[in-house]
Amino acid sequence: DAKTTQPPSMDCAEGRAANLPCNHSTISGNEYVYWYRQIHSQGPQYIIHGLKNNETNEMASLIITEDRKSSTLILPHATLRDTAVYYCIVRPNFGNEKLTFGTGTRLTIIP
Amino acid sequence: DAGVIQSPRHEVTEMGQEVTLRCKPISGHDYLFWYRQTMMRGLELLIYFNNNVPIDDSGMPEDRFSAKMPNASFSTLKIQPSEPRDSAVYFCASRTDRSVSYNEQFFGPGTRLTVL
Numbered sequence: 001d002a003k004t005t006q007p008p009s010m011d012c013a014e015g016r017a018a019n020l021p022c023n024h025s026t027i028s029g030n031e032y033v034y035w036y037r038q039i040h041s042q043g044p045q046y047i048i049h050g051l052k053n054n055e056t057n058e059m060a061s062l063i064i065t066e067d068r069k070s071s072t073l074i075l076p077h078a079t080l081r082d083t084a085v086y087y088c089i090v091r092p093n094f095g096n097e098k099l100t101f102g103t104g105t106r107l108t109i110i111p
Numbered sequence: 112d113a114g115v116i117q118s119p120r121h122e123v124t125e126m127g128q129e130v131t132l133r134c135k136p137i138s139g140h141d142y143l144f145w146y147r148q149t150m151m152r153g154l155e156l157l158i159y160f161n162n163n164v165p166i167d168d169s170g171m172p173e174d175r176f177s178a179k180m181p182n183a184s185f186s187t188l189k190i191q192p193s194e195p196r197d198s199a200v201y202f203c204a205s206r207t208d209r210s211v212s213y214n215e216q217f218f219g220p221g222t223r224l225t226v227l
Contacts, residue, residue, distance in 0.1 A: 043202050043218025097142065099216065101154035
């Protein structure tokens with residue numbers, strides 16, 4: 001699976017949009033970008049995934065660059081409950097069940 | 112839906128003892144995963160099952176670890192004998208092929224294991 005690079009930590013003011021970047025320059029054509037988050041003392045939680053088109057759900061938006069070498073997870077109106085470690089994972093959607101969690105980005109929402 | 116259920120939530124044991132962690136996946140899910148999380152190694156996949164059959168156990172650290180899934184609603188991860196380096200949070204996750212968000216894994220709350 002392609003390797004991902006994320007900043008180790010970020011702060012965001014409550015109510016503002018949180019933009020979390022991820023670099024995945026070695027991504028291959030059949031690999032999707034997945035985002036999970038882990039709130040302190042809880043199990044990871046799925047957020048969103050995409051292949052090449054931008055995606056949006058009730059939790060977040062995912063913006064993938066045209067060359068697919070990087071992406072941004074956007075939490076449109078961050079709340080204190082969004083404080084967590086956010087993991088960007090790249091993997092094929094078929095034939096490989098393994099989620100390889102890196103070190104992620106520790107996002108802190110500031111009141 | 113109760114989500115993925117794990118027990119116990121906390122386990123403290125002494126080196127050399129047998130430890131059994133338990134997991135009940137979400138009803139109807141076809142896949143079950145066991146992960147381990149430590150500060151040093153992060154979150155790593157140990158083994159996963161599909162329809163109760165172990166598919167990939169390449170992440171199991173050594174022979175002291177074993178996992179079983181006797182039926183679709185129950186799985187165990189056993190460590191025998193336990194060692195202090197096994198101290199970690201162990202997560203169970205499950206998923207189905209029939210979800211809208213294909214490949215979304217649902218994680219349990221974890222079992223925090225401390226081996227003294």
